[in-house]
Amino acid sequence: MSSRNGKKYKDAREKVDRDKYYPLDEALTMLQELSFTKFDESVDVAVRLGVNPRHADQMVRGSVLLPHGTGKETRVLVFAKGEKEKEATDAGADFVGSEELVDKISKGWLEFDKAIATPDMMGMVGKIGKILGPRGMMPNPKVGTVTFNISDAVSDLKKGKIEFKVDKAGIIHATTGKKSFTAEKLKDNVTALIDALVKLKPSTSKGIYLRGIVLSTTMGPGIKVDPAFSRKIG
Numbered sequence: 001m002s003s004r005n006g007k008k009y010k011d012a013r014e015k016v017d018r019d020k021y022y023p024l025d026e027a028l029t030m031l032q033e034l035s036f037t038k039f040d041e042s043v044d045v046a047v048r049l050g051v052n053p054r055h056a057d058q059m060v061r062g063s064v065l066l067p068h069g070t071g072k073e074t075r076v077l078v079f080a081k082g083e084k085e086k087e088a089t090d091a092g093a094d095f096v097g098s099e100e101l102v103d104k105i106s107k108g109w110l111e112f113d114k115a116i117a118t119p120d121m122m123g124m125v126g127k128i129g130k131i132l133g134p135r136g137m138m139p140n141p142k143v144g145t146v147t148f149n150i151s152d153a154v155s156d157l158k159k160g161k162i163e164f165k166v167d168k169a170g171i172i173h174a175t176t177g178k179k180s181f182t183a184e185k186l187k188d189n190v191t192a193l194i195d196a197l198v199k200l201k202p203s204t205s206k207g208i209y210l211r212g213i214v215l216s217t218t219m220g221p222g223i224k225v226d227p228a229f230s231r232k233i234g
Contacts, residue, residue: 008036013221021226024190027215028183034220040071041179041218043186047172047197048212051205058204060166063143064196068185069160071178076157077101079117079125079139084150088116091154102128110135116145116153136163164193172197179217190215 012034022030035041051058077095078088079102088096095101095112098121105128115132117125117139125132125139132138139145143163147153164172176189194210201209213225 009219009221012036016221016223018224021224021228023226024187025183027223027225028186028190030223031186031215031217031220032179032183035179035217037217037219041220042071042175043177043179043181044216044218045172045174045176045190045193046212046214046216046222047174047194047210049166049170049172049197049205050207050209050211051166051170051202053166053168053170055204058202060172060197060200060202061142061164062196062200063161063163064192065156066160066162066176066189066192068177068181068189070162070175071181072175074114074157074160075112076154077112077115078150078154079115079121080150081118081121084118084148087150088154091151092158093150093154098124105131110137112137114145114157115139116147116150116157118148118150119146122146136165162193164197 015034016030031043049060051060053059075094076092078085078093079098080088080096081098085096085098093116102124110131115125115137119141122139129138141147144153144156144161162174162176164174166172174193176193177186181189194213197210208227210227212227214222215225216222
């Protein structure tokens with residue numbers, strides 16, 4: 001695999017004007033044209049927000065259902081009992097259970113991508129919070145993964161619902177598709193993410209909220225997107 005220090009990466013990077021903010025359509029087209037790998041890379045977005053995450057009232061966290069999904073199969077685990085266990089299975093969850101799953105995970109098993117839990121299961125799930133939390137797998141009501149509406153929660157994750165959380169530097173990182181997606185589908189997904197972020201703007205955030213957007217593929221150089229794009233949505 002080529003590294004970000006390799007000749008192909010440097011060649012691609014030289015084709016990007018680092019001082020220019022590209023219109024979204026042009027940036028997405030460039031992403032695909034500059035790709036030099038043989039595998040289907042993810043298309044990643046980094047959004048710098050005008051917030052101070054150290055203040056609890058400026059912690060931006062949420063989820064959004066991408067119109068065209070992420071291009072990746074999501075393995076969903078559900079902590080539930082009784083009727084909700086059957087509902088999860090019928091909805092297409094990959095793993096469903098209660099105590100036995102908690103025990104399995106506590107011993108190191110992590111063959112899933114996302115977890116959902118009914119509210120009554122959270123006392124039990126809390127026992128493995130130190131395992132799930134750092135990996136972004138802990139069910140959370142803020143992103144709709146602690147719920148009694150198991151069917152919709154499983155369906156949304158399978159369709160391409162993603163979670164996001166601002167990091168200490170005030171940046172949101174998210175995957176919005178694959179290199180093989182058409183530019184139009186990638187545009188729809190990126191726009192859906194930005195729209196979700198705009199709706200979550202903290203009332204205490206002052207000045208420009210969406211301060212910068214950078215697109216990149218897994219191995220490719222970052223391309224700055226014209227801030228006018230974010231202002232049109234905001």
